[in-house]
Amino acid sequence: MSLRSSKSPDTNRKVDSGSDRDGRPCCPAAARLTVVVEDTRFSEEKKLLVQSCDYFGALYRSGMRECRQAEIRLQCLRARGFFIALAVMRGQAPTLDADDIVEAIQCAAFLQAAPLTRHLVELVDSDNCLLMFHTAATFGLLELYHAAALYIRNMYVDIEAEVRLTLPAELISFVESLNPSAFAAVGAHVTCGVSGSVHAASRTVCYLDESGNAWKTLTDLPLEASTSMAGVTVLDNKLYVVGGVRGVYKDVVDACFCYNADENVWTEMAGPTQPRFNFSLVGQDGRLYAIGGEYERTVMSSVEILEVGTGRWRFAAHLPRPAAGVACTKATGRIFACSWRPMETTEIHEYVPRTDEWRLVTSLIRRQSYGHCVVGHRDNLYVMRNGPSDDFLRCMMDCYNLSTGQWSALPGHFANSKGSLFTAVVRSDSVFTLNRSATLEYVVHQKSWKPRRQMKGFPRSGSVWTFLLRLPMVQIPPKND
Template sequence: MSEHGGETKDSSGCAGADSDRLLPLSVSDKLTIVVGNTHFSEEKKLLVQSCDYFQALYRSGMKECQQEEIHLKCLRARGFLIALAVLRGEIPILDEDDIVEAIECAAFLQVTPLTKYLIDFIDADNCLLMYHTAATFGLMRLHHAAALFIRDMYDDLEAEVRNTLPSDLIAYIESLTPQIFVAVGAHVTCGVDETVHAASRTVCFLDETSKGWKVLTDLPLEASTSMAGVTVLDNKLYIIGGVHGVQKQVVDGCFCYSPENNSWRRSAGPTQPRYNLSLVGVDSCLYAIGGEYERTVMSSVEIYNLKSERWTFAAHLPRPAAGAACTKTMSRIFVCLWKPMETSEIYEYISGTDEWRLVTTLIRHQSYGHCLVGHRDNLYIMRNGPSDDFLRCLMDCYNLTTAQWTSLPGHFANSRGSLFTAVVRGDSVFTLNRSMTLEYMVHGRNWKPRRQMKGFPRSGSVWTFLLRLPDALMLH
């Protein structure tokens, strides 16, 4: 089973294969599920596709396969109701009791989409409950995800952790590596006779203890971060495309850095060479979105499946776009496209149907969205100030649950585009320029400055992301 709402991932890509091939011929029509005193009527196909429990049941040949009514005695009705809501594509809001019952149901029935939904629902208020309850019911994927969230926010949560959790659960959290803020400047490829530039071709991380920057690794000689696609997936850094030379020759190939091995690996690039693309990673797939080739802006999109190591084309963007603002949140992909006059449109890629769906539209006088940041069910769009003023950054928030826009009060200093490189860690947002690294706390839907550290000591554009680094790399 896959992580895309119960769909099965084809070896050729992440958009899903024909999941009907997993179903026995006898599975059809409705099934009545009795939980306690509550009766639920649901399509057998949906249950078999989404729950390992029902899939195993209908493959077993047991007498229950012929029954129109099945009793689940180990669950509570509210947990099963939440599971059905998630399977239908709804977004239920969960209180503490709901979370416990949902975890119980996800563990007992092995409901992959519900587990994924719970992971996306983790926040500072519920992470300890998620962590402890998932450990109790043996839902280890959620248990690990909640532990990582707590580790990333340990400075804020340590006191509560020590007063709430048993020692073995505390020890597991402290054994994990927190995410570190990492940056790399936009550099072209470096030939062997260009060693004068090699010193600046480094990937650096922020040491939050000393509040300064340290070198993590050097870029491969063939790689370029100038107009490239850069993202992190499964704690590996990927650099795709980019250009070298005044003629904007496209760099072919995909460069992958593994902190675990402190090494680079090169693999095949997209079928369509491209630069100035947007790159995002979700569920073991890389999405190369739009970009340019031979100075022509493109709408094509390609997906790289890390498991099959194959590129496949996906649905084109609604219109050509280069360097489009793009983000992921709650395992969903969003892209911001400009549309004259003064219109920013946000589209979501729907993997199950391989389509780009318009989510919302923002119209602001003399202003377009230049950066998109996702934090749980909120999308933050950063745009230039009035009259193309890029020294001031205005921000609007779109809530995916309520489908409502909110304008954040005031404006944000945006010297050299710092807010256009924002990344989220837990409930913090890190922004960066040459002058300073500024961390914001996300409070409600607003951003409040929290602390300031040293800026990135490189000129020009910069890419920022998060990695979990082994202790040996942090100390070297």
């Protein structure tokens, strides 16, 4: 996808290699605006600029002379930064080097361009987090400032020396004031409870105290909540438990429960319009996606989206085929569903919000005995599966790179006693897995997973839901489990 410009020196260096992840169709060139940045002229639709940037929205609401001009000049920006902003507005996902990052942050802050800000947040990694944080602080891009600070806090042990050499004291103080994200878990077969019952101990959300190597209780599930065949995910540091079943007849739980970790409180919300269980739940950009599932002995392909801000559910494009318990993950701000078809074929589809469709990304043929899991790290998708035939106690892993479109098999195999790798959760460059025997942390390095440390196992029997939560700043001192 090209951007129209009378001069674009060096502007094709990286942006054109970004994929058009949303497939946005071109609009009629009726109401176009020429924007001059440095000595480069860009021609773009006014509608796209107004929808994507608060700066242009305010300009065309102001009634000022500039809003009637066919051409305006932006004095405070660099051409490269504006070129990147237009690419993101059009649905591309460009990779950025250090110079690109600085110019993109400046542009996002000046134009108040939410799509570009979100793209920058999704690009924060261990290679650029310090630059992102410092530059966002300089230009006052608060969303990115906070996201980069949290990323740094989550891997502070590994980069503290570099932080102290690179950042000014006030920025270091802000990072150190934050709580890191804790590895947390709750049993996956907890049905609706009764106060004081013998199952009360299992109805707790626990977190791993890494310094003390102990699992501790964070909060109790609401009595009406069930994690059995429910959808469980975290969005904006809120834990959502949606649907699920109760009783021997698998009656569907209609409600949705939300735990606000910042305030340490639970609230109840309406569940999906279509009752469902054994579905996948993904949180992204202020929305929850309920994907597939079962109801009345029927496997479904339907997908619903909850707009968290309004509390309203709406239907979205169906999956390509019915699926229950489909493995889902996020990477580079995109949502992926990994399904295991007959004939040993693994298919990865991406949901494209702008066009409301599922697109086939890639397929892989591999022998396996049962099950699979997928997690995202940077622009890589890692697919874990059990070995073929009687090798179900070991876990094989393949990596799909979204930028190159290439598969690679990770060397060796990983022990998968009681499905530990099927609970993998990524935090910065670490991956946490667990079972009742042990919690294992791996470090992702050049696409390989290297064991880092072993900690205490989860003190509950059976399978679990795992996720990351930043703990409340003030809470009742937790008890050991």
